[in-house]
Amino acid sequence: MPDNTEKPVRSGTDTAAGERPRRRQARGERRIAQLLAAAASVFCSAGYTAASTNAIAREAGVSPGTLYQFFPNKEAIAIELGDRLVHEMRETYGEALAPVEPGTPLEEAVAAAVDRFIDFNCRHPVFFALMHGPDIPGRIAEEHDALHATLLSRVEVLLACFMPDTPAADVSRTAQVCLSVYKAALEVVLGHEGAEREAYVRELKDLLVRYLTPLTAPRAGAPAGVPWRNTP
Amino acid sequence: MPDNTEKPVRSGTDTAAGERPRRRQARGERRIAQLLAAAASVFCSAGYTAASTNAIAREAGVSPGTLYQFFPNKEAIAIELGDRLVHEMRETYGEALAPVEPGTPLEEAVAAAVDRFIDFNCRHPVFFALMHGPDIPGRIAEEHDALHATLLSRVEVLLACFMPDTPAADVSRTAQVCLSVYKAALEVVLGHEGAEREAYVRELKDLLVRYLTPLTAPRAGAPAGVPWRNTP
DNA sequence: GGGAAACGCGAGTGACTGCTCGTGTTTGCC
DNA sequence: GGCAAACACGAGCAGTCACTCGCGTTTCCC
Structure with a gap:
């Protein structure tokens, strides 16, 4: 195994004031994009x-x-790729999990979040492979954990809008279940195409809504199959 | 890469009439068990x-x-391990997904199936690593696919007891969703211990029941939070 | 134009892998 | 006891991997 001593050489576009600014030429940036796409x-x-x-x-x-002119090692390729994907996701779909204004139906919030994230993952299948692959090394796992934690807290805040009287620990567990279910469904969705894919997306939304609805309605005897409201 | 030509040597306990029965001594059987445990x-x-x-x-x-006295190659170790686990699972928990007699509450069927499979996976964590690992080679993937197909059809039959008026394609999709959700929850459950683990198991059961209940009750206006019955 | 730095190459290096083979030891059966 | 087969060893083989290095080419800036 090659030594894992720290390398001063920084790859990617960030010309952070590390050690050697390494002015990249346009050709180099093109190569990096090329290599990242190939990776x-x-x-x-x-x-x-x-x-x-x-x-x-x-x-x-x-x-x-x-290749090694632009990336110090194999891990750095995956990290840079993951960084760019996370950045794009945060930028394009960051507001998908923003707290909704009171009165928004749960169905709507779930559908919006699911649609956006499914869309992102369908357009970037690498993301799933990189983030949920079991053989990823330390750094990428950290990145995945960080993203997971971010999403988790976002979902917690979002859920808190719908279940304000629930203890934080329970909300956290519910959020964790939602994310895990989403991940599982994502795998199935990515494995199908066209109408079948949409059917599974529909199923995922139903699943989440049915799971969350009883938690948002404090009274157990409330009628089912009817739009609910949880704001006092 | 070493050649993958077929090897006549059979490992494991099956003294099938292949080419060389290779009478194993008690010592050899012990070594095999030892090696399998280590693997x-x-x-x-x-x-x-x-x-x-x-x-x-x-x-x-x-x-x-x-090691190579008992296994022709690395893959055979995993295959034998997987075979033994699948065999034990089929033997010990095979009836967990058997069709229930009419009138059995859905909650009961779900709880029984979930409890048994969770228990098995907790006692054999390798099983999850082997079956759901992304880096497994062809043969084990086949085995996993076979097991998955078996479980899928079992779940389909079980679900058909509860939703007799639903088209087969929909039942199949529902079964697929159930299995995927179970797998996702399993990962979370295995990642926790004690009270938290049990809380997640509880959550998984609730999730499945809430997901399946509306499918089993043709009338949307039926009261919620009450034991249901779907047999006429 | 000229020089420095970025870019580009590809055979090569060392570490590690799955796996083999010649040799020696233990076991079961007569 | 004796003998054949099963068992056990561990240095070593061929192959792949991530990564390097010396040298030639292109680009930018003055």
């Missing part, structure tokens, strides 16, 4: 550990040496 | 691909050569 393809079809850096370089049409 | 431990903590045969042999306290 996404290879990671997606083979998983992180099974993807060899030589294969990524070959997919990008460059030599292994060129 | 379970290593697979569990490192995953299949990251687990090296040398590490398995070391964990078992034998030399690499001894």
Whole structure:
């Protein structure tokens, strides 16, 4: 195993004041994008550990040496890729889990969140492979954990709008269940296409709504199949 | 990569009339059990691909050569392990998904199935690592697919007891959702212990019951929070 | 134009892998 | 006891992997 001593060389676009600003040329930025796209393809079809850096370089049409001109090691490729994906997700869908104004139906909030995240994952299948792959190394796992924690707290806040009288621990557990269920459904959804895919998305929404509805209605004898309201 | 030509040597306990019956001594059987236990431990903590045969042999306290006296290759170790686990599961919990007699509450059926499978997976954490690991090779994936298909059809039959008027395609999709949700919850459950674990199990049961209840009750206006009955 | 730095190459390096093989020991059966 | 087969060993083989290095090419800036 190669040594894991810290390397001063920073890859990617951030010209942070590390040690060597390493002015990138336009050609270099193009190569980086190329390599990242190739890595996404290879990671997606083979998983992180099974993807060899030589294969990524070959997919990008460059030599292994060129790859290492831009990334200090294999992990850095996945990290940069994950960073960019998380950044795009935060930017494009950040508001999907924002607390809703009082009175918004639960169905609406669930549908909006599910639709946006499903859409993102369908357009970036690497994301699922990178974040939920079991063979990812430490740094990416950290990144995944951080993202998971962020999403979790977002979902908690969102849920708190609908179940204001529930203890925080229970809300947290409910949020965790929602995220896990979403992840499971995502795997199934990504495994189907067209009408079947949409049917599973529909099923996921129903599942979440049915799971959450009783938690938002303090009275057990409330009528079912009717729009609910939880704001006093 | 070493050649994958078929090897006549059969490992494990089955003295099937293949090519060489290879009479095992008691010592050999003990070694096999030892090696399988070591493999379970290593697979569990490192995953299949990251687990090296040398590490398995070391964990078992034998030399690499001894390991290959009983298993033709690394894959065979995982296959034998998976076979034994599946066999034990089928034997011990096979009836967990048997069709219930009419009138059995859905809650009861769900709770029984969930409890048994959760229990099994808690006692054999390797099972989850082997079956749901993303880096498993072809043969084990086949085994997993076969088991998944078996469970799926069992769940379909079970669900058909509760939703007799639903098209088969919808029942199948519902069963698929149930299994995926179970798998997702299993991951969470295995990640916690004690009271928290039980709370998540409780949550999983509630989730499944709430998801399935509306499907079993054709009338949308039926009262909620009350035991239901779907048999005419 | 000229020089420095970024870019690009690809054979090569060392570590590790799954697996083999020659040799020696233990076991079961007569 | 004796013998064949099963068992056990561990150095070593072939292969792959992540990664390096020396050298040639292109680009930018003056």
